[in-house]
Amino acid sequence: MIQRSYYFNDLQSFCTQTLEEILGQIALHTPFSLDQNSRNSFVHEIRLLQSVLKSIPSGSIALEYTIPRIGERIDVVIACAGILYILEFKVGESSYPRHAIDQVVDYALALKYFHQESYQKKIVPLVVCTHAPSKEFQLIMNPDGVYLPILCNDNTLGPNLTKLTNNLCDDEFHFKQWLISPYMPTPTIIEAAQALYRGHGVKEISRSSAGAYNLSLTTKVLNRIIEQSKQYHQKSICFVTGVPGAGKTLVGLNIANERHQYDKQEHAVFLSGNGPLVAVLREALVRDEIKRCKGKITKITSKRKVAAFIQNIHHFRDTYLPPSEQVPAEKVTIFDEAQRAWTKEQTAKFMLKRHVPSWNMSEPEFLISVMDRHQDWAVIICLIGGGQEIHTGEAGLLAWFDALRNHFPHWNVYVSPQISDVEYTQGKTLESLFMGLHLYQEKKLHLSVSLRSFRNEKVSAFVKSLLDENLPIAQQLYSELSLNYPIVITRSLEKAKQWVQNQSRGTERYGLISSSGAKRLRQFGIWVQNDIQAENWFLNDKEDVRSSYFLEETATEFDIQGLEIDWAIVAWDADFRIEKGHFKAYNFKGSSWKIVRKKDAQLYLKNTYRVLLTRARQGFVIFIPKGCDEDLTRHSSFYDGIYYYLKEIGIKELCLSEEQ
Template sequence: MLPVLSGRQNQVPDARSIVVRGRGQRSLYSSSVDEFLRTEDTTVVGQLTYFHGFDTNSEQAEAWASEIRMLKEQLQDLRHGHIFLEFLIPRMGRRADAVIVLDGFIFVIEFKVGAGHFESKDLEQTFGYALDLKYFHKSSHNLPIVPVLVATLAPNTSVNITWDPETIAAPIKSNGNNLHSILTMIPAQAEAKTLVAAELWADGSYHPSPTIVQAAQALYAGHDVKDITRSEADEAGLAETSEYVQSIIHSARMSGDKCIAFVTGVPGAGKTLVGLNIATMTKASDTEHAVYLSGNGPLVTVIQEALARDESRRLGCTKAHSQRRAAAYVQNIHHFRDEYVRDTRPPVENVVIFDEAQRAWNREQTSKFMQTKKRLAGFDQSEPEFLISVMDRHDDWAVIVALVGGGQEINAGEAGLDGWIEALDRKHSNWKIYVAPEVEDPKSMGTPVDLAHYSSVNVEVSPTLHLRTSQRSFRSELISEGVHHLVHGDPDAAAEIFYRTHELFPIVVARDLTAAKTWIQNKRKPTESSGLLASSKAYRLLPEGIFVKNKIDPAVWFLNEPADVRSSHALELVGTEFDVQGLELDWTIVAWDIDYRWNGSHFEHWKFAGARWQQIRQNVDRDFLRNAYRVLLTRARQGMVIYLPYGSDDDHTRNTSWYTSNADYLDSAGLKTIS
């Protein structure tokens, strides 16, 4: 039971004063309540719309207008308070509708305009914002936080205030008409003796509370991340690489150096596992503690969800609590980036791990995004350059661990490993660079790096930084090499490898989707996973029932039980290269469309626009398409079917000869067709 506040007998611990430098920009709108009441509603809505950064529809603008009118009605005699609208939780990527700082209390208000009752999911969302602030916003660690859900058409409800031991109130239900009484009653019942400077409070940095980091450590200790990554990696190789990276971190701290270590490896070698191990090997109080960051949204979602489900099941706690514990060390790199665009201080961590580092944006893509979406005129850095500069803010030491998948750049504007080395060469030549010799090998990296081209950098080469699989798990290494030859148009070299692996890792071709699914279902054991995959540009698989534009929920698709038709096991919803990069399944069906088309001598690259196919001319876009198929064809751990439809000569976009040419190519690569 939470202790109930009754009069002045059960008081909230004193709120403590906050001393930090002011920077603003934590919210889309910030002002004293007095100024807010004197500002025209349209002016406030205009500011919210302008700073939102993305297209704002009329429904959102109307919702803001309704919230503003209600807040003005309820705040009339509370002019000494401060109000924030669309308040961003540091590095969590979530915004609370309104935060009111009043008499030493933090009120987090979530509006559901037009809602006639209080949904449990909305109460969880509101309480979640309060938890985010308590756990991740340094200025909020010691302050009382009150979450309020406002459903504007709900009936009046009584207000009962209960507090947990960390001074977070249970969510309060309101239709907005009693918001004034809530805001005045709670400070009157439980005095917060120290007033809070609102702008200084808002400017508090990201800093996980000791309790949440310790909980994250315990969470990881009780869960085998190999269940998530399902890596084919050699554990001895993982340990050696992890220990070597740890030695780099320790040496950098002792000597005051700034270092970046690039960990490379074949698909399935365990790069993600190395990153998670490093992030959780140190104690919460250790100055070498690291945070794991990834720009791969589905990967972050799946890892956080898997860990949260596991802890919730084992300990009986709510999944929402467990998700926040997981978020203490597994985070989205874009939230990290956006936080330190706003905040010019160094991060709390001296060590950061960037997974899928090859997907960081180049200068053109980053500048365009920052200028158009974040309203940062004149921003002219690549994502690697900016992220390195953030860690370079540390006066003493810093380490970046970049996990790089070779030949896996799959989207426009991805900088690849070259983008990181170039950023170091141009602006940060004082950093020490650690790489494996394989970074210069086309087979290992797809697009190799010529280290001799960068004259300013200090490079130390170590084979320990490239993950190699052991003999007992040689399939991953050989299949990756075979796929390399297959997507580069060398069927003879691919056939030689597939002949050596067909007993342990079967790959077959199916011209019928039902036959492909039957083959997978016959191979898959009850505890094994499977899924249907296709290129994000495979638009003409739609007549076969494969709709690549449909967005899956990655956590549901990867983690739910086979009986759930939304899960990958059902072989109904398709995952694209963007959904599955960095993750693996035991058995896969890879649907191969004619976007990547064999013409008898080499591959052609096509995109479907409007009602017809158009040939891709730019080399970089051709590389992205080839890499997409490389990613899709290296997701399976035990075997796969490559599904090629027959097409139809009655459909000019699905000419049978195109599909037949691809089928002939796969046959020449030693892959047999099943009936």
């Protein structure tokens, strides 16, 4: 049997074993030598547990149970009367720290949602701070069967366990089967990057069987194309498409990690023009490595290693600008969010600032030309998000095909048949896109299952129907997903804040997000022109005022694209409003709103809201202010249209009677 805990036994045997026998089993399985402090903590835990559990007639116990793949360890798991008790010990602690409470709740939620044998179980998290004052508790169960955490000390653990066991009888289960149960998580992109960097594969870190299957097949196809290109000295470009949250970035990180092989002269690198994504992932990997290595690696050394794995695409590009003719060390480059690469005009404007005159290439053309410098073989993997272009000058997929058709017809081009969707082609025919190319169709290069919203996989389809003004489909999809994935609307920002705080458990992250064009929400403290530091917003804890938890700093589409949080407040301003039954795009300039007339700018704004509405993993609330008719920049009609449109879809209003 897979050894997932340092020790496990039935309760009777545990209570009769000697301290040395139990400590011996723990020491046998721990990868580290037990220092004196750790040994003293184990001794205290074991003696206390033996004392309080001897009165419980039957059950099982595991010490230091490792949550598969995530790498975290639960101090104690007790199964008795059909109930799972999750214990987090803080030996010698005289208070109940928030981080300890959050930690045990995180463990309970991880088991509930991603551990197969725990899904139907009642789970009770307990924090045992041995020297803390006694706390009364109310036995409150959430709808998913996870109870509110119970706080215990040395004296109250025994009575509390007895009381709980008497009140919460359920069907008994086989603990050995529970110990080896499959664990199928859906990590955030940050957690996934950390797991991949530790050596796990995409199949190991995906909860959804369909999602894991898709990710594995896509990875397999890409590896085959790389090997084929290497063997036959070919140059190939692959376009990986998919719905928001389907795992495109995850696939790219996986390939970069798997093929990060200097010794085989095929060094792969993950490149992104998304500055916040690069900053957040790099900082997350560095923090995780330092934590795991327990001081054996410096932050400078870790940063250097991570920088070779994840790079900013603009730094990569600038290295090879004329007059440089340098050949890249990388044979495999993964371009994340490749649809955001610049047009020829936008690139030329930038190059003028770099004193490179007469520039006549789009960014896709230049990036391909850099990889084309290899004499033998090279592979480019473009991760493409349909409908994700959000800024002036972002070229979309078309510029890549234009560059290939006009300048690099010798490259092999691999696409999925689903690339025909209008979000990718912008209305162009496939014949015009692919004319003259060495084209190969691979179905597995499209990811159709969203992994971000593990509570419901239909969120991206719902958002698409909402933005496409497809009312019947939006109504249908909302009714299907609203039970497992709450979406509500409110006209009170305070109620919205209260809602996300109440929904969040443990360290589930919540935050305030809005369009970068939402410039008339400043009266509510939503100041989108103030830049956030993404690393702090996404990674720092509830004690840090710079973190998303404080709901003081607002992340825009540029900060959050490619990333996610558990619960979101989406603040909707008058930049994208409903007029006469249709969305209209506006831009606030000077002291008034100006209608957006350019088609590409209208598309960017629509895509901005697509990004914002697909960032939450577990649910979101849309805040739409009421407006003020005395203020011509915040007229009620600017906001009422979108409010009533969302109501017509069926989106429920949050605490209508209490709103102000």
